[in-house]
Amino acid sequence: MNLDLSILDYFQYEFMQRALISALVVGLCAPAVGVFLVQKRLALIGDGLGHIALTGVAIGFLTGASPMWTTLAVTVAASIVMEILRSHSKTSGDVALAMMFYGGIAGGVYLTGIASDKGVANLQQYLFGSLLTAGWDEVWAIAIGGAVVAALMLVLRPWLAAICADEQYARVSGLPVAALNLLLLITTAVTVSVSMRAVGLLLVSALLVIPVVTVQQFTRSFKATMFTAMGAGFLIAGAGVLASAAKDVPPGSTIVLIGVAVFVVTAVLAALVRRVRRVRRAHLPPEGEPLEVELPAANA
Amino acid sequence: MPVLNVRGATVSYGGRAVVRGVDLAVEPGEAVALMGANGSGKSTLIKAVAGLVPLAGGSIALFGTPQKRFRAWKRIGYVPQRTGAASGVPSTAAEVVSQGRLAHRFLGMPPNRADRESVTRSLAEVGLADHAHCSVDTLSGGQQQRVLIARALATDPELLIMDEPTVGVDAETQAALATVVADRIDAGCAVLLVTHELGPLTDRLDRAVVLADGKVVHDGAPPRPVGEHADPHHDHAHPHANGDSADEAIWGGK
Numbered sequence: 001m002n003l004d005l006s007i008l009d010y011f012q013y014e015f016m017q018r019a020l021i022s023a024l025v026v027g028l029c030a031p032a033v034g035v036f037l038v039q040k041r042l043a044l045i046g047d048g049l050g051h052i053a054l055t056g057v058a059i060g061f062l063t064g065a066s067p068m069w070t071t072l073a074v075t076v077a078a079s080i081v082m083e084i085l086r087s088h089s090k091t092s093g094d095v096a097l098a099m100m101f102y103g104g105i106a107g108g109v110y111l112t113g114i115a116s117d118k119g120v121a122n123l124q125q126y127l128f129g130s131l132l133t134a135g136w137d138e139v140w141a142i143a144i145g146g147a148v149v150a151a152l153m154l155v156l157r158p159w160l161a162a163i164c165a166d167e168q169y170a171r172v173s174g175l176p177v178a179a180l181n182l183l184l185l186i187t188t189a190v191t192v193s194v195s196m197r198a199v200g201l202l203l204v205s206a207l208l209v210i211p212v213v214t215v216q217q218f219t220r221s222f223k224a225t226m227f228t229a230m231g232a233g234f235l236i237a238g239a240g241v242l243a244s245a246a247k248d249v250p251p252g253s254t255i256v257l258i259g260v261a262v263f264v265v266t267a268v269l270a271a272l273v274r275r276v277r278r279v280r281r282a283h284l285p286p287e288g289e290p291l292e293v294e295l296p297a298a299n300a
Numbered sequence: 301m302p303v304l305n306v307r308g309a310t311v312s313y314g315g316r317a318v319v320r321g322v323d324l325a326v327e328p329g330e331a332v333a334l335m336g337a338n339g340s341g342k343s344t345l346i347k348a349v350a351g352l353v354p355l356a357g358g359s360i361a362l363f364g365t366p367q368k369r370f371r372a373w374k375r376i377g378y379v380p381q382r383t384g385a386a387s388g389v390p391s392t393a394a395e396v397v398s399q400g401r402l403a404h405r406f407l408g409m410p411p412n413r414a415d416r417e418s419v420t421r422s423l424a425e426v427g428l429a430d431h432a433h434c435s436v437d438t439l440s441g442g443q444q445q446r447v448l449i450a451r452a453l454a455t456d457p458e459l460l461i462m463d464e465p466t467v468g469v470d471a472e473t474q475a476a477l478a479t480v481v482a483d484r485i486d487a488g489c490a491v492l493l494v495t496h497e498l499g500p501l502t503d504r505l506d507r508a509v510v511l512a513d514g515k516v517v518h519d520g521a522p523p524r525p526v527g528e529h530a531d532p533h534h535d536h537a538h539p540h541a542n543g544d545s546a547d548e549a550i551w552g553g554k
Contacts, residue, residue: 035389158395158405159407159408161389164388166380168350168380171351172380173376173402220438221392
């Protein structure tokens, strides 16, 4: 009881309230984008765009502009280039991504080196986030950005799901595939760059993916996966901030560790459930055709 | 005016012409099979018709409009070759089938009654009404193929293009699909069916175009099976390159 009260006590401090609100918003909204990325097999793109975002942060240091805006500009530009490379070039998408990601992180460190008064230490704040030093203006930016991102993803869900599941079919059925692909990548860029200052690059890319891959082990429909992943992200982020307050450790890493732990537990549970279901299967396969080959005698 | 008019189509992959000067016309309400051995270029030609691979030469017109300016894709139902069950996020059969209605909806708008009815009807047509809310991953190979066909039917197409819909599908499903497609043909829908084997689906055809080595070698009455293939009990099954897996083809699918 004592412990509970002392945790709640932390939230008398404004910086803890800001940390909690930021984490909850990112936890709720990131999986709404992530569900499409997982479907498209681009689960690592959040991480990749985060690498590129470091160049954006460094440009901010160098020019004295607000890092959030330079980051946004750089990641959106990078996502457009990536989409063009992916759809038009013969270079494998993999190779193109690898080049941009390595180039992005190297550019970030290099440019920060030039703006030496800020130092690489400052860059680390963006890598791992500093929920506790976020100001109210940053919380607002996260809340507004998150609301826009979540609303877009919810409204366009069937279309985005279609292009992510089977892009060729979507093209033949006449959907604006290129525009939707671009929209998805730009939305990812916005999610990463708006939330990385507060919750950290590591955390935001984890929250894009972990809630989705956790709940999809139990869900049957895309819609249910999306909504439960948003709920799971919200709970994981909230639990992470509370746990970190109790232990006085960085909230970003706590949230990610809780997410990974939840994933491992559900993966084990899902494997057990599948084993049980295999015995009582819901859809019996249709009667197989008779085997029209002569099987060698067992004792031959 | 033909619903599909291909003139002198040439498609090359990396400098090698896979389809060479093919002419192919499908009239409204006509059912045409595009046949040929594996590697004869039939699937490539279909992909060119669907706009998925570019033409190196020749022209394609859909409903009288050159393909480049054609926008009414919702008049075409497309059944791609099934690429296996593996998908990232689970989707129900109803969700997959409703993708066939997206081109009819305004971006961002919820489905209207016609959209929902079309999805329900298409699922019922292929006999999966009871499985509408099952995850596609849990369905058998034949059932998954039926989901893809229901998705194409949900667009209420005037031209139905099917790429090897019977690969790895059990005999019962093949017969069921033949009935579904025959109903659509009777209702005036044109059908272009890519297949490399004769079966229940090919009985209802008006015409067959046979490709060999990227060229048309026959355009007329559907070929009749010869030799042991003529035996109705002959189980035509062999491993082939564009099936799901050699294993599935050998054993006649799940």
